[in-house]
Amino acid sequence: MDDFLLKKVDDLLATRVHLGVTGLRRAGKTVFITSLVHNLLRADAVAARSPLRNFELFDEGRLVAAVLRNDIHATVPQFPYTQAIDALTGQKPEWPTPTDGISRLRLDINYRRGSGVVGTVARWLGLTDATLQLDIVDYPGEWLVDLPMLEQSFEAWSAAMIRQAQAGSRGDLARDWLAFVSDRRPDQPHDEEWAGRAAALYADYLQRCADKGLRFLQPGRLLTPAELRGAPVLRFCPLPQLATAPASGSLQAAFAGKFRDYQDNVIRAFYRQHLAGIDRQIVLVDVLTALNDGAEVFDDMSVALAAILQNFDHGKAGPMRWLTGHKIDRVLFAATKADHVVRGDRLHLENLTRRMLNVLDESNRIKAAAGISVGVLAAVRCTTDVVRRDTGREVLQGEARADDATAAFDPGAVPLDYPPPWNAFRYRFWDFQPRPDPGWRYGGFPNIGLPDALNYLLGDYLA
Numbered sequence: 001m002d003d004f005l006l007k008k009v010d011d012l013l014a015t016r017v018h019l020g021v022t023g024l025r026r027a028g029k030t031v032f033i034t035s036l037v038h039n040l041l042r043a044d045a046v047a048a049r050s051p052l053r054n055f056e057l058f059d060e061g062r063l064v065a066a067v068l069r070n071d072i073h074a075t076v077p078q079f080p081y082t083q084a085i086d087a088l089t090g091q092k093p094e095w096p097t098p099t100d101g102i103s104r105l106r107l108d109i110n111y112r113r114g115s116g117v118v119g120t121v122a123r124w125l126g127l128t129d130a131t132l133q134l135d136i137v138d139y140p141g142e143w144l145v146d147l148p149m150l151e152q153s154f155e156a157w158s159a160a161m162i163r164q165a166q167a168g169s170r171g172d173l174a175r176d177w178l179a180f181v182s183d184r185r186p187d188q189p190h191d192e193e194w195a196g197r198a199a200a201l202y203a204d205y206l207q208r209c210a211d212k213g214l215r216f217l218q219p220g221r222l223l224t225p226a227e228l229r230g231a232p233v234l235r236f237c238p239l240p241q242l243a244t245a246p247a248s249g250s251l252q253a254a255f256a257g258k259f260r261d262y263q264d265n266v267i268r269a270f271y272r273q274h275l276a277g278i279d280r281q282i283v284l285v286d287v288l289t290a291l292n293d294g295a296e297v298f299d300d301m302s303v304a305l306a307a308i309l310q311n312f313d314h315g316k317a318g319p320m321r322w323l324t325g326h327k328i329d330r331v332l333f334a335a336t337k338a339d340h341v342v343r344g345d346r347l348h349l350e351n352l353t354r355r356m357l358n359v360l361d362e363s364n365r366i367k368a369a370a371g372i373s374v375g376v377l378a379a380v381r382c383t384t385d386v387v388r389r390d391t392g393r394e395v396l397q398g399e400a401r402a403d404d405a406t407a408a409f410d411p412g413a414v415p416l417d418y419p420p421p422w423n424a425f426r427y428r429f430w431d432f433q434p435r436p437d438p439g440w441r442y443g444g445f446p447n448i449g450l451p452d453a454l455n456y457l458l459g460d461y462l463a
Contacts, residue, residue, distance in 0.1 A: 015461050016133040018277045020328070023284030024141040024215045024304060025223075028336040028379060030096050032284060033138055034084040035379035036454070037107055039444040040066035051444040055451035057462045062112040064129060069106040072135075079105035079138055088380060089441040093434040099138055101226030102274055107134045114463050132461055137278060142220035145307045146267050149218060154252075154259035158238035161218065165205070165238075168296050173208040177201040177237070186239045187247055190254035195235050202237035213290065213297040215304040221266055233261050280457045281331045283308060284377070287353055288337050291414070292429035295422050306360040312372070330371045332456055333357060338448045339378035340429060341414055342394040343385045346448070348414040350376045355418040373456050378448035382432045401431040 023029050039051045043063055052058040068081070080103070084096035109132040149157060165174035180201050184194065203222040210223060221228055228234055236258035239251065246252035290301040312331045335353040338346050354374040383398035386408060395408045412427040440446075 014131045014133060016135065017458065017461055018135045018137060018279050019457060020137045020278040020281040022139050022141040022144060025210055027284035027286040029138055029284055030084055030098050032379040033079055033136055034081060034096065035445045035447055035450060037081055037105065038085060039450065040107060040109060041068060042442065042444040044443065047443060051447055052451055055454050056459055057111055064110040064112060067108045069108055072106040077103045079103040079136065081105060088434050093436055095434065100140065100224045103138045105136045109134055111462060137274060139274060140220065140224045141308060142217060142223055143270055144311050145216060145304050146218055146220045147310050148307050150263055150267055154256035155242045158242055161238035162240050169212065170209060174205045177205045182240055186242050186252035187250050189249055190251050199235045199237050213293040214300045216300050219262060233258060233265060278328055281312065281328045282453065282457060283331065283333045284336045285333055285353060286337065287335045287349065288340050288429050291420065291427055302356060302360060309360055330457060332453060333374050334377040334453060336377050338376040339381045339383045340432060341411055342396060344394055345414045346376050348416055350374060351416065352414060352418055359418055375452055376449050377453060379450060380434055381446040381448055382434050398432040399435055401433055
């Protein structure tokens with residue numbers, strides 16, 4: 001068989017997988033994608049301690065090479081891989097700047113075929129090697145939190161958001177916005193300048209909530225507008241004391257119209273344009289930071305996670321199938337920053353995350369779905385496990401932001417129960433920084449759980 005025909009057959013047998021990567025703010029999307037790509041690019045079969053050890057394709061010696069493609073997705077922002085590598089491997093390493101919109105990256109994974117039926121036939125044809133074309137789609141988890149808005153009217157959504165803004169610490173954060181919108185009746189004539197000011201104050205309130213660690217924030221595009229920054233469709237916010245039937249030309253009618261535009265032209269458009277082709281999905285969950293910040297932040301993250309869960313309902317009429325005509329057949333929920341707890345607590349972190357998802361899944365569909373898994377992850381490990389000589393306790397050795405030198409830290413224990421017993425445990429999140437290690441640029445990043453994630457998300461395609 002000549003080379004041209006071999007190439008054509010190889011192209012026909014090539015597999016393309018679209019992997020969605022998302023998570024709420026500071027969950028570690030940028031670090032995860034950077035580590036995944038870098039470790040595959042730098043895979044070294046003879047390395048004594050490879051970051052890919054336990055990735056089945058690597059352990060079986062079938063991973064040939066990965067190639068980063070820069071000639072794909074000419075009209076979509078490319079994931080800033082080079083900038084992220086420079087940040088993590090510079091003379092003074094730091095966490096890379098998070099992405100705040102849609103970005104994509106293509107990685108071609110060349111490997112030797114396995115011993116299955118397809119692999120045997122392909123080798124008989126002279127096609128010993130194969131290529132998995134991995135398209136990574138990076139997008140903010142905040143955009144997934146908007147899904148419940150599709151089932152609400154502007155009036156119902158406003159009432160829910162006003163109640164939320166008046167509860168707990170949000171009351172102080174929302175004071176300026178609530179005072180502004182309460183000073184004008186919604187039946188008064190619409191004023192676009194006033195609408196812009198109201199939306200800006202509401203966006204400022206959402207940003208204050210985000211800075212405090214709160215995560216159930218709608219609409220998500222007010223926080224991460226990406227290409228919609230300054231667009232009229234974002235010039236609305238919840239309003240108090242709404243009428244059942246707003247008068248034409250009123251403030252309420254105009255905001256209700258923009259709310260419907262947001263539903264149709266932002267939420268639904270996002271699903272159809274960017275999620276329609278996704279095959280596999282990983283959702284990164286920063287359980288530890290929320291646990292450290294207390295009950296209000298933890299509960300708020302749980303509400304946001306419940307909204308995200310609706311996107312991956314594996315029922316026949318689930319939202320993803322309804323909105324895109326496509327079904328994501330495997331979803332991994334990964335609790336990140338697993339290197340911020342001691343070795344013996346990582347299973348507790350996984351179990352706490354699993355219990356949280358099970359409680360939030362009121363329909364019980366996800367519990368029984370074969371396509372949902374839970375794990376723990378530290379995409380770039382910045383601590384080591386040590387045992388104190390004086391007490392025999394496991395502690396973490398690393399460089400925390402507030403300290404000048406590497407030291408040993410005891411973060412305390414991760415609770416086993418959901419909801420956590422807030423008065424009966426003591427956990428502290430230390431803000432560990434990446435350590436300076438020249439070997440990272442050339443040998444890949446040490447990690448926890450990345451090979452397991454690759455096995456779950458891509459293993460069947462590579463078998």
